[in-house]
Amino acid sequence: MTAQDTAPSAPGKLIRGATGNWEIVIGLEVHAQVTSQSKLFSGASTEFGGAPNDHVSLVDAAMPGMLPVINAECVRQAVRTGLGLKAQINLRSVFDRKNYFYPDLPQGYQISQYKSPIVGEGIVAVDLPNGERIDVGIERLHLEQDAGKSTHDQHPTMTQVDLNRSGVALMEIVSKPDLRSADQAKAYVAKLRSILRYLGTCDGDMEKGSLRADVNVSVRRPGEPFGTRCEIKNVNSIRFIGQAVDTEARRQVDILEDGGTIVQETRLFDPDRGETRSMRSKEEAHDYRYFPDPDLLPLEFDQAFVDELKAKLPELPDAKKARLMHDCGLSAYDADVLVAERETADFFEAVAHGRDAKVAANWVLNELAGRLNKEGKDIGASPVSAAQLGTILDLIGEGVISGKIAKDLFEIVWSEGGDPRALVEARGMKQVTDLGAIEKVIDGIVAANPDKVAQAQAKPALIGWFVGQVMKSSGGKANPQAVNDLLKRKLGL
Amino acid sequence: MTDLTSLTLAGARERLRKKDITALELADAHIAAVEGARALNAYVLETPDQAREMAKASDAKLAAGEGRPLEGIPLGIKDLFATKGVRTTACSKILGDFVPTYESTITAQLWRDGAVMLGKLNNDEFAMGSSNETSHFGPVSSPWRRKGANTPLVPGGSSGGSASAVAAHLCLGATATDTGGSIRQPAAFTGTVGIKPTYGRCSRWGVVAFASSLDQAGPIARDVRDAAILMRAMSGYDPKDSTSADVPVPDFEAALGQSVKGMKIGIPKEYRLDGIAPEIDTLWQQGAAWLKAAGAELVEVSLPHTKYALPAYYIVAPAEASSNLARYDGVRYGLRIPGGDVSDMYQRTRADGFGAEVRRRVMIGTYVLSAGYYDAYYLQAQKVRTLIKRDFERCFAQGINAILTPATPSAAFGIGEKGGADPIEMYLNDVFTVTVNMAGLPGIAVPAGLSAEGLPLGLQLIGRPFDEETLFSLGAVIEDAAGHFTPEKWW
Numbered sequence: 001m002t003a004q005d006t007a008p009s010a011p012g013k014l015i016r017g018a019t020g021n022w023e024i025v026i027g028l029e030v031h032a033q034v035t036s037q038s039k040l041f042s043g044a045s046t047e048f049g050g051a052p053n054d055h056v057s058l059v060d061a062a063m064p065g066m067l068p069v070i071n072a073e074c075v076r077q078a079v080r081t082g083l084g085l086k087a088q089i090n091l092r093s094v095f096d097r098k099n100y101f102y103p104d105l106p107q108g109y110q111i112s113q114y115k116s117p118i119v120g121e122g123i124v125a126v127d128l129p130n131g132e133r134i135d136v137g138i139e140r141l142h143l144e145q146d147a148g149k150s151t152h153d154q155h156p157t158m159t160q161v162d163l164n165r166s167g168v169a170l171m172e173i174v175s176k177p178d179l180r181s182a183d184q185a186k187a188y189v190a191k192l193r194s195i196l197r198y199l200g201t202c203d204g205d206m207e208k209g210s211l212r213a214d215v216n217v218s219v220r221r222p223g224e225p226f227g228t229r230c231e232i233k234n235v236n237s238i239r240f241i242g243q244a245v246d247t248e249a250r251r252q253v254d255i256l257e258d259g260g261t262i263v264q265e266t267r268l269f270d271p272d273r274g275e276t277r278s279m280r281s282k283e284e285a286h287d288y289r290y291f292p293d294p295d296l297l298p299l300e301f302d303q304a305f306v307d308e309l310k311a312k313l314p315e316l317p318d319a320k321k322a323r324l325m326h327d328c329g330l331s332a333y334d335a336d337v338l339v340a341e342r343e344t345a346d347f348f349e350a351v352a353h354g355r356d357a358k359v360a361a362n363w364v365l366n367e368l369a370g371r372l373n374k375e376g377k378d379i380g381a382s383p384v385s386a387a388q389l390g391t392i393l394d395l396i397g398e399g400v401i402s403g404k405i406a407k408d409l410f411e412i413v414w415s416e417g418g419d420p421r422a423l424v425e426a427r428g429m430k431q432v433t434d435l436g437a438i439e440k441v442i443d444g445i446v447a448a449n450p451d452k453v454a455q456a457q458a459k460p461a462l463i464g465w466f467v468g469q470v471m472k473s474s475g476g477k478a479n480p481q482a483v484n485d486l487l488k489r490k491l492g493l
Numbered sequence: 494m495t496d497l498t499s500l501t502l503a504g505a506r507e508r509l510r511k512k513d514i515t516a517l518e519l520a521d522a523h524i525a526a527v528e529g530a531r532a533l534n535a536y537v538l539e540t541p542d543q544a545r546e547m548a549k550a551s552d553a554k555l556a557a558g559e560g561r562p563l564e565g566i567p568l569g570i571k572d573l574f575a576t577k578g579v580r581t582t583a584c585s586k587i588l589g590d591f592v593p594t595y596e597s598t599i600t601a602q603l604w605r606d607g608a609v610m611l612g613k614l615n616n617d618e619f620a621m622g623s624s625n626e627t628s629h630f631g632p633v634s635s636p637w638r639r640k641g642a643n644t645p646l647v648p649g650g651s652s653g654g655s656a657s658a659v660a661a662h663l664c665l666g667a668t669a670t671d672t673g674g675s676i677r678q679p680a681a682f683t684g685t686v687g688i689k690p691t692y693g694r695c696s697r698w699g700v701v702a703f704a705s706s707l708d709q710a711g712p713i714a715r716d717v718r719d720a721a722i723l724m725r726a727m728s729g730y731d732p733k734d735s736t737s738a739d740v741p742v743p744d745f746e747a748a749l750g751q752s753v754k755g756m757k758i759g760i761p762k763e764y765r766l767d768g769i770a771p772e773i774d775t776l777w778q779q780g781a782a783w784l785k786a787a788g789a790e791l792v793e794v795s796l797p798h799t800k801y802a803l804p805a806y807y808i809v810a811p812a813e814a815s816s817n818l819a820r821y822d823g824v825r826y827g828l829r830i831p832g833g834d835v836s837d838m839y840q841r842t843r844a845d846g847f848g849a850e851v852r853r854r855v856m857i858g859t860y861v862l863s864a865g866y867y868d869a870y871y872l873q874a875q876k877v878r879t880l881i882k883r884d885f886e887r888c889f890a891q892g893i894n895a896i897l898t899p900a901t902p903s904a905a906f907g908i909g910e911k912g913g914a915d916p917i918e919m920y921l922n923d924v925f926t927v928t929v930n931m932a933g934l935p936g937i938a939v940p941a942g943l944s945a946e947g948l949p950l951g952l953q954l955i956g957r958p959f960d961e962e963t964l965f966s967l968g969a970v971i972e973d974a975a976g977h978f979t980p981e982k983w984w
Contacts, residue, residue, distance in 0.1 A: 058595055062820040065575045065597060065699040066589065067734050097816050099862070101839055108819020157833065161824070289862035291871060294706035294813050296735050 005177075005226065006308045013180045014055040014222060017253045022219045024249040025226055026185045027177035028241075029214040030192060031170050032202040033146065034077045040169035041068030041111060045452035048208055051149035052162035060167040062106035067295050070095075074169040075299065078118050080309050083169055084199045084316055085138050087122025089306050091360075093142075095296045099289040104161050112172075114290045117142035123319055124175075126191045127336055128183060138190050146170050157273050167320045171202070177216065182242040182249075189213060190239050190340070193435065194317050212236045215269075217248040219256065227252070228262040232269050232276055236390050244269040248276045275343050320345055328357035336366060342371075350386035351429040355393050363389060367410055382452065404476060432478045435486065438470070441478070442486055445469050448456050453491060460493050497522035498662040500978075502566055505665055509555060516555065517940040520548035522813040522881070523567040527611055527663050530636075532984040535648075537572055539612040547609040549683035550806055554607060563726055564607035569664035571611040571655050573697040574600050574710075575619055579610075581685060583631035583701040585618045586616030586890075587846025590602050597699025598731045599668060599710050606726045609622025611664050615654030615854045618848045619818065620675055620703040624911065625653025625882040632908050635649045635660035635683055636980040646905045649679030649922075655713045656683040660980055666701045666723045668715040670700060672707045673806055675927025677938035680713050681900035681951025684978030686720045686968065687713040688847045689926075693738030696731030704813035707930040714835055716977065717939060717968040721745035724961065740959055741782040748962035749969045756967070759888055759896040762837055763799040764900065764925060771957040773899045773950065776942050780897055780952040783974040784859040784967060794893060796884040799928055802876045806927040808861050808874035814851075821846065852910075853916065882932045898925050900951035913961035916976025929955050938965040941975045949978045 014021040039046055041058035059066045063279075071309055080098040082089045096114040119141035121345070127133050148166035150159050173192065179185045193211055204211050205228050218229035230252070232244045247269065315323075317339045324335040338361065339345045347368075351358035368389065370384060392409055395401045401409060409429060413420055424430055433437060435468040445466060446453055456462040463484070470483045487493075494780040498518055500508065508514045544567060575581050582588040596604070604610070618629040624647035625633040635648040635657055640861050648657040652669035655710035656679030669676040672690035680687025688711045695710045702708060725746065730739040747819035760781060767775070768966040770978045781791050823829035823842035824861035830845050832838035845853065889895065902924055912919030934960070938951040952971060956964045 006637055063575075063593070063595070063826070064581070064583070064591070064701045064820070065593075067698050069733060099816050099819060101819065101822060101836075103822075103824050103835060106820060106825060108822060109816055224901075287864045289816070289859065289864075290863055291816070291867070294704070294736075295702075390626060444929050467562070 034169035080120030085122035089119035112144035113142035561607035598696035617651035649682035684949030759794035813857035902946035
């Protein structure tokens with residue numbers, strides 16, 4: 001398979017070396033843990049955590065005579081993901097054995113898909129922070145088993161092995177070498193993660209290792225053929241992906257500018273030291289001796305199976321963003337932020353339902369997001385529910401409370417909970433729209449301040465002083481519009 | 494008591510049902526026979542206590558009139574089958590004293606049907622061999638000897654313990670496995686009946702794997718009827734084996750005595766090898782004549798890719814084996830020889846734990862799958878395999894019901910006589926049987942006569958996929974004509 005050069009050089013993406021500009025070329029292999037109850041070829045649980053070796057079946061431990069049986073749910077998830085990536089779904093695919101010895105690989109081989117993956121070419125549209133949109137090609141997606149975990153620091157001479165992850169289903173999603181900067185790589189992974197989470201096919205939790213990336217980096221002079229690439233293994237956060245790309249690209253540029261050549265190899269990114277280190281060279285690379293797994297028949301399903309899954313796909317970020325811009329009149333930026341996480345989008349849509357979408361977006365993106373951010377909470381754990389926030393917006397819309405009171409009310413609901421409407425009632429937060437009552441207050445203030453009245457009549461902008469006085473004596477509850485109107489009349493402005 | 498061990502499985506079943514004998518009596522007779530035949534080395538583990546327990550349970554069932562199809566029938570189990578709580582080693586040092594916490598599907602089905610376990614039977618290490626000489630527990634002796642000689646002979650392999658035990662009346666039947674001939678060749682060497690069912694007919698779950706795409710379990714039995722009875726219990730779809738076939742299991746025993754009149758029997762010209770022993774050729778012609786006499790029509794057929802089968806087999810089988818045996822690494826169970834680091838531990842464990850033949854095949858398999866060699870060897874062998882399969886399909890499409898061939902190129906040979914200098918000499922034993930595994934077809938070996946030296950010789954019948962019934966019908970015809978062959982007791 002030869003990599004096609006599909007993305008044109010963009011001058012703004014180049015990095016500067018001592019001898020001129022260089023272009024970074026990046027391709028990513030993302031390993032996404034499939035969301036499923038049980039493992040790819042065994043009935044053992046995929047639950048995270050648990051004591052070591054709690055979730056291990058006879059198959060996972062590769063006991064003699066044990067055989068793999070494909071988990072249909074994992075197949076469905078892979079197909080759904082393929083559909084989400086607008087990719088070719090292969091009705092026939094083959095599982096192969098990738099042979100190598102390691103203590104956390106009980107079978108002595110990983111069951112993977114080599115020549116015939118379940119999903120072929122697709123495309124992911126990625127919006128960059130500067131508003132630019134790029135299409136990133138997907139080369140393939142295949143299903144494979146995860147390995148167990150080796151721990152080397154629990155015993156002076158022994159390695160300890162936990163097989164809980166052994167056999168858990170992974171999707172390896174391979175991009176084409178279409179990315180040209182660290183920012184693009186980061187935005188691509190963020191977008192991919194967003195799509196997976198919308199689909200519910202991977203929880204995208206990078207801290208738990210549910211999503212991790214092997215990053216292929218090379219550099220070249222603009223317009224020249226691809227350079228020799230290095231693969232940086234197992235980068236486990238979006239931030240680190242960006243750092244790894246920049247660090248590795250800089251390393252390669254330095255070597256080339258010193259007259260050296262890049263050696264194709266596998267490297268590790270060390271975020272603490274901000275460097276990549278050689279893991280093994282091409283010569284040391286394993287010969288995996290791939291061959292079709294004779295314990296498994298080719299994986300075959302029909303188009304009807306695919307169509308049924310397609311019909312039940314949820315709305316994905318791109319479609320949702322377009323709808324929010326078109327139907328709700330939101331800006332591209334606001335729509336982007338709202339759709340990035342499915343939970344945020346769902347929350348927003350619940351708040352906006354039957355209400356002014358722009359106002360709803362404003363509250364979700366500013367008031368709520370700001371408060372969540374301050375306390376480091378996810379929207380799923382928001383103390384103010386979509387229904388509560390919606391009621392607060394209703395109260396503003398009905399003129400029952402002012403925008404300012406609404407913020408106070410939001411704080412009360414955040415920390416104490418309760419029905420906003422009942423709270424407004426119980427705590428006397430209702431806006432005073434009784435003109436008689438307001439008039440009485442105004443009369444008192446006008447009578448007490450004849451000098452201010454004269455000043456205001458000479459300079460109408462000074463009405464603001466009167467408004468402030470009225471609001472102060474009403475505890476902020478007077479309807480600001482009514483106060484303004486009455487004052488103008490009383491002062492003869 | 495010894496007469497109880499000379500019963501056939503069907504005969505014992507009849508007498509148990511009639512309550513002429515008890516299951517415990519039958520078990521005790523066999524336990525005694527097993528103990529008295531240790532010189533044969535057929536059993537690597539005897540389980541007399543378990544046998545008696547199971548027999549007592551069977552007697553209770555029989556007394557209550559609830560006898561199941563194999564109620565009280567004492568069987569030997571090849572050590573390749575995982576038996577819960579009973580040591581299972583595949584006759585390899587690397588599995589050490591491995592005791593499974595699970596029961597293979599096939600043995601579970603046998604116990605479900607009321608059978609009694611006498612113990613675990615010897616086999617070539619990981620079923621790799623044609624003489625049962627590669628077992629970590631040492632070679633098995635055939636109960637047969639050449640006329641007037643004391644040379645110990647091999648029972649064939651890899652199911653040598655199974656064949657020897659059945660022939661020597663150390664059980665009423667045995668489980669066996671066949672990857673390239675490991676049921677049929679030992680059956681032919683010992684005058685017993687062995688059938689390798691269609692690939693997918695019997696579950697591979699819980700059977701130690703040699704070459705997954707070729708391995709298939711089946712019975713070795715005293716006669717064709719017994720083989721049919723056992724095979725029914727061993728067959729059936731198993732959702733735990735992805736290559737298991739979801740097809741109905743017929744009453745194979747009912748196929749015995751069915752007329753073979755009008756059946757077309759293929760005689761493949763490519764099986765007439767140069768240098769074949771004249772008595773094998775004569776036997777083959779005799780078998781054809783018997784079938785003809787029963788009303789079958791003989792048709793010469795061509796299986797043009799036969800000559801490539803053995804070399805292709807010795808690429809495919811080791812390739813799969815090299816990967817299947819990777820799990821024996823000293824990490825989780827079985828033998829571990831400590832080393833300086835993990836690589837060293839792997840190397841020491843596997844060098845010490847695997848015997849020479851297993852090591853040879855793991856190395857061949859690793860080589861043929863390596864980058865740069867895969868296309869030339871493994872891929873090419875798979876293409877050959879497809880051509881072999883097509884040869885058979887073309888043949889059956891012409892209306893051929895079954896194909897008759899010799900089972901082996903010779904009678905049994907002496908222990909230590911073959912393969913010492915050149916492993917190919919041993920591999921040639923499988924020349925008539927490997928094609929059947931490569932094509933996934935059913936094949937039965939039926940005793941058909943004795944060699945000039947007084948040793949059993951067998952014929953093989955190859956059938957259409959999932960048409961074992963025809964093989965039982967035809968096998969019974971040969972058996973009726975040829976008679977039964979029992980070794981004289983010398984042990």
